[in-house]
Amino acid sequence: MDEFELIRRYFNRDSMIAGADVGIGDDGAVLTPDASKQQVQVIDTLVEGVHFPHATDAADIAYRAVAVNLSDIAAMGAHPRWMTLALTLRNLDEQWVESFASGLFEAADKYGVGLIGGDTTRGPAVTVTVAITGEVEAGEALLRSGAQVGDEIYVTGTLGDAAAGLRTLQADTPDDFLLARFLRPTPRIEAGRALVGSATAAIDVSDGLAGDVSKLLNASGVGAEIDIEKLPLSTAIQARFSITEQQQLALLGGDDYELCFTAAPDVVSGISGITRIGRVTESVGLCCRLNGDVVEVDSSGYRHFQ
Amino acid sequence: MDEFELIRRYFNRDSMIAGADVGIGDDGAVLTPDASKQQVQVIDTLVEGVHFPHATDAADIAYRAVAVNLSDIAAMGAHPRWMTLALTLRNLDEQWVESFASGLFEAADKYGVGLIGGDTTRGPAVTVTVAITGEVEAGEALLRSGAQVGDEIYVTGTLGDAAAGLRTLQADTPDDFLLARFLRPTPRIEAGRALVGSATAAIDVSDGLAGDVSKLLNASGVGAEIDIEKLPLSTAIQARFSITEQQQLALLGGDDYELCFTAAPDVVSGISGITRIGRVTESVGLCCRLNGDVVEVDSSGYRHFQ
Structure with missing residues (x-):
């Protein structure tokens, strides 16, 4: 089976995609925005x-590739429309491709994004690039740059689970819930949409909360305080790790794909599943506090100031 | 220098990009189509x-990555607007990245496409994925599916040069002109735009003329005859290869990134730099003729029928 037949068989479904006048199969897709x-x-x-x-299931790889891109769409307050896929494979394993396609469409269907085109190539490592186009009300996209002194800082869901899940896998004692948080992150599309018009700035937590909050602060030209003891933790992470480990994973572990956002006090109180974790300040940079005491945070964790 | 600083320094130019309200630096770009x-x-x-x-110059890799994507935009009759880049590198070599960025922007500036976002990752091989969004008059995109019996078949430029260039490189006698045709293909944006409203179908020649024409014929549900002796050949390919080699390279060599299109007789006579190479027929499939005689074509070349 050659590349073209492979693509036709697994990726080119006969379903209509709204707004896509031409999808897979021509030199490009034709869209009506x-x-x-x-x-x-x-x-x-x-x-x-x-x-x-390396051993990750093909369906999980595909699901995760779509989900992490949808997380960026969520962080902008947009709703997803169309997706293209550039897939590099070591070899043409039909069963692998079938599994990959099932995970891809599971995520795509769940969040309403249509696959309109792609490219399949060979290479020395499985490499999955997904590009997604979303739409947002004119002028209403959530940027990183709008945080104001006096705003409160919030996150969706719980933090640290994905990094904790990877750690249980590496220790050969995988925790199903935590690992699923790594393999199949939940893009917060609904929360992102609800924040349009309410949040002043937003970012998704992909590299770790401390680093991602710092990017938002830099873009906004403000500082912030975060209360480490307020970081939301799942019951699964609490069952497997010490409180210090939990907090370090929540503060520094990547791959959470939750949203972190800022809003004026009480503006977002009607949105469920969010936790207030700090506040925007005038002083430059991020200040982390543990039960009120300032702690120093670096890539190895946090420690109390001398 | 970390990834973020690298991106800022080489890829985030301060120039405005028309229609891009937010470019590089947020979770996503915000565009007004x-x-x-x-x-x-x-x-x-x-x-x-x-x-x-492996030894290809970073600037050439980048130029080529942009050009081959622009070729797909050209084949649809669109004009290019915005581009995203997913770049996987073996290691962070600042000089390499600087050279890559120079080639990327050389191609982007030449054809008027703006870099609005991207992602930089590490991996075992340099892997460059470019995604481009173009615009076309509503209902006027050039598809593969519109060829009509009685149409004539045309190509832009000359064929076989890129494959010939690679062959001179492999033989350690690189021909500068032919190699440049491989490394820095010319996306036929202007020709594609001129064909809107005139051509009935179009495709870009990336896998080799015979294969790409066959895809156009399949999409259109028609057949065609191609006259091999009419395939346009550069003086450089004529100087380095036998006539049979020239024709085989023109018919089967990939990476030309010329346009192949169909149009009713005489409709496109005002467009310069194109060559008529055959005609659309009722019979299914592609029939190749050499000086009138039918020849059989497969991946190893063509041979006269028994």
Whole structure:
């Protein structure tokens, strides 16, 4: 089976995709955007052995590739429309491709994004690049740059689970819940949409909360305090790790794909599943406090100031 | 220097990009599409050692990655607007990245496409995925599926040069002109735009003329005859290869990134730089003729029928 037949068989479903006048099979896709909206475009790559372990199930790789891109769409307050896929494979294993396609469409269907095109190539490592186009009300995209002194800082869901899940896998005692949080992150599309018009700034937590909050602060030209003891923790992470480990994973572990956002006090109180973790300040940079005491945070964790 | 600083320094130029309200640096780019147009989206990946030799200059890799994607935009009759880049590197070599960025922006500036976002990752091979969004008049995109019996078949430029260039490189007698045709293909944006409203079908020649024409014929549900002796050949290929080699390279060599299109007789006579190479017929499939005689074509070349 050659590349073209492979693509036809597994990726080219006969279903109509709204707004896509031409999909897979021509030199490019032809789309009719909503003329009243702005577009949001994101692109992200996952590389075997770097972003996921070599033994990862093909369906999970695909699901995760779609989900992490949808997380960027969520962080902009957009709703997802169309997706393209650039897939590099070591060899043409039909069963692997079938599994990959099932995970891809599971995520795509769940969040309403249509696959409109792609490219399949060979290479020395499985490399998955997904690009997604979303739409947002004109002028309403959530940026990193709008945080104001006096705003409160919130996150969705719980933090640290994905990094904790990887750690249980590496220790050969995988925790199903925590590992699923790594393999199949939940893009917070609904929360992102609810924040349009309410949040002043937003970012998704992909590299770790401390680092990602710092990017938001830099973009906004403000500082912040975060209360480590307020970071939301799942019961699963609490059952497997010490309180210090939990907090370090929540503060520094990557791959959570939760949203971190800022809003004026009480503006977002109607949104469920969010936790207030700190506040925007005038002083430059991020200050972390543990039960009120300032602690110093670096890539190895946090420690109390001398 | 970490990844973020690298991106800022080499890829985030301070120039405004028309229609891009937010570019590099947030979770996604925010775009305002032209409400009267349709969009064309394309994506293509180049892998080191597969799509270009390991020793290829970083600037050439980048130029080529942009050009081959622009070629798909050209084949749809669109004009390019915005581009995202997913770049996987073996290691962070600042000089390499600087050279890569120079080649990327050389191609981007030449054809008027703006870099609005991207992702940089590590992996075992240099892998470059470019995604481009173009715009086209509503309902006017050039598809593969519109060829009509009685149409004539045309190509832009000359054929076989890129494959010939690779062959001179492999023989350690590189021909500068032919190699440049491989490393820095010319996306036929202008020709594609001129064909809107005139051509009935179009495709870009990336896998080899015979194979790509066959895809166009399949999509259109028609057949065709091609006259091998009419395939346009550069003086450089004529100087280095036998006539049979020239014709085989022109018919089967990939990476030309010329346009092949169909149009009713005399409709496109005002367009310069194109050559008529055959005609659309009722009979299924592609029939190749050499000086009138039917020849059989497969991946190893052509031979006269028994």
